[in-house]
Amino acid sequence: MAMKLNFLAMLLCLLLASTPNAHASVFDVTSATYGAKPGSDVNTALAKAWSDACGGTFDGQGALSWNQNDCHTNKNCKPLLVNLRFEFLTNSKVQDITSLNSKFFHMHVFRCNHTTFQQLTITAPDESRNTDGIHIGASTAINITHSKIGTGDDCISIGDDSHQITVTDVTCGPGHGINIGSLGKYKEEKDVTGIIVKNCTLTNTENGVRIKTFPDSPSPSTASGIHYEDIIMVNVSNPILIDQLYCPYTQCEQKPPSKVKISNVSFKNIKGSSFTPLAVKLVCTMGIPCENEELTDTDLTYGGNKGPLTSMCSNVKPTITGVTKALGCATSSLAPLPLS
Numbered sequence: 236m237a238m239k240l241n242f243l244a245m246l247l248c249l250l251l252a253s254t255p256n257a258h259a260s261v262f263d264v265t266s267a268t269y270g271a272k273p274g275s276d277v278n279t280a281l282a283k284a285w286s287d288a289c290g291g292t293f294d295g296q297g298a299l300s301w302n303q304n305d306c307h308t309n310k311n312c313k314p315l316l317v318n319l320r321f322e323f324l325t326n327s328k329v330q331d332i333t334s335l336n337s338k339f340f341h342m343h344v345f346r347c348n349h350t351t352f353q354q355l356t357i358t359a360p361d362e363s364r365n366t367d368g369i370h371i372g373a374s375t376a377i378n379i380t381h382s383k384i385g386t387g388d389d390c391i392s393i394g395d396d397s398h399q400i401t402v403t404d405v406t407c408g409p410g411h412g413i414n415i416g417s418l419g420k421y422k423e424e425k426d427v428t429g430i431i432v433k434n435c436t437l438t439n440t441e442n443g444v445r446i447k448t449f450p451d452s453p454s455p456s457t458a459s460g461i462h463y464e465d466i467i468m469v470n471v472s473n474p475i476l477i478d479q480l481y482c483p484y485t486q487c488e489q490k491p492p493s494k495v496k497i498s499n500v501s502f503k504n505i506k507g508s509s510f511t512p513l514a515v516k517l518v519c520t521m522g523i524p525c526e527n528e529e530l531t532d533t534d535l536t537y538g539g540n541k542g543p544l545t546s547m548c549s550n551v552k553p554t555i556t557g558v559t560k561a562l563g564c565a566t567s568s569l570a571p572l573p574l575s
């Protein structure tokens with residue numbers, strides 16, 4: 236692991252909780268014990284703190300608390316602990332970390348810039364709730380590469396105010412796929428720009444590449460310049476998905492449409508198999524259609540018996556090249572769709 240502190244002190248708290256007695260310890264690299272100083276190389280301090288905290292694999296022992304997560308029924312649920320938080324990092328590299336069975340998100344990247352995450356292994360069982368692999372928010376120029384992520388929730392999720400995020404050579408599964416969003420839930424969310432997802436493989440995931448925005452957004456925002464290329468889907472339930480009617484746990488029936496404007500999104504060279512016949516679903520928001528979308532050289536198969544391979548587009552007219560009719564907006568409408 237190589238990390239440098241910028242002039243602001245980096246706060247990397249390694250929180251180790253829930254031994255059977257459920258006590259939490261904080262390993263502060265800037266404390267006298269470890270001696271990391273702002274502006275200097277913190278390798279030694281961090282390595283020592285890391286080894287004191289866990290000696291290799293960072294095990295969140297989430298199985299002890301997953302059944303206390305009631306976020307699917309309780310809007311004001313108390314979030315559980317995140318395995319690792321990376322906040323206010325600049326010009327940093329995080330590598331060779333194994334994160335296992337977090338209680339909530341595995342890694343939360345917040346207000347970081349010019350930082351690379353590589354050779355990460357992130358693992359939690361399919362049925363563990365909200366164990367997202369890496370959640371990024373309010374960050375710029377972040378690369379995630381050469382990593383293997385399999386969890387019960389999103390492998391990677393990219394929240395508002397994220398820019399120049401590149402995800403390459405990542406394998407994902409099980410889990411909910413590589414996601415942008417959810418966007419448009421909170422007041423004054425900032426735009427998302429410049430996302431590249433390239434050379435990734437998704438296996439047995441609920442979604443492949445997805446952009447999700449809530450209806451009834453309190454304020455307008457945009458998501459633009461999003462490019463997916465060279466992606467392999469293996470038995471993915473919803474391989475290509477824009478869902479601007481995203482409403483988990485049906486907490487938002489009969490609400491006005493999303494105010495997140497999506498533009499300049501391309502899907503290129505996406506191959507493999509879909510677990511459902513509806514392999515491409517682009518559902519954009521009523522009144523603010525998606526603009527400048529492209530679907531190119533994409534070929535997905537469906538081997539099940541629930542009907543023919545198909546695709547659906549709503550409030551979007553992508554430029555389609557090198558894609559069969561079945562996958563190229565086989566059904567298309569500019570009419571509102573009911574909330575799913």
Ligand SMILES: *[C@@H]1O[C@H](CO)[C@@H](O)[C@H](O)[C@H]1NC(C)=O
Pocket residue numbers: 323324325346347348375
């Ligand atoms: C990077 O982040 C630091 C700390 O948050 C901030 O001071 C700096 O302006 C940022 N630089 C860029 C180029 O965004």
Ligand SMILES: *[C@@H]1O[C@H](CO)[C@@H](O)[C@H](O)[C@H]1NC(C)=O
Pocket residue numbers: 349350351376377378401
């Ligand atoms: C991230 O990846 C892109 C494309 O490979 C590269 O141009 C950029 O320099 C990388 N950024 C960092 C912070 O490593």
Ligand SMILES: *[C@@H]1O[C@H](CO)[C@@H](O)[C@H](O)[C@H]1NC(C)=O
Pocket residue numbers: 403404405406434435436
């Ligand atoms: C694509 O990613 C895989 C790892 O998932 C890697 O082995 C391979 O070299 C990458 N291919 C290219 C062209 O970068």
Ligand SMILES: *[C@@H]1O[C@H](CO)[C@@H](O)[C@H](O)[C@H]1NC(C)=O
Pocket residue numbers: 439440441470472510
């Ligand atoms: C394909 O995905 C479905 C749904 O996630 C799963 O139930 C099924 O076991 C998967 N098939 C294989 C061969 O892994």
Ligand SMILES: *[C@@H]1O[C@H](CO)[C@@H](O)[C@H](O)[C@H]1NC(C)=O
Pocket residue numbers: 459460498499527
């Ligand atoms: C979308 O792409 C076009 C060029 O294809 C560019 O002119 C425009 O500024 C882009 N819009 C956004 C919001 O990124």
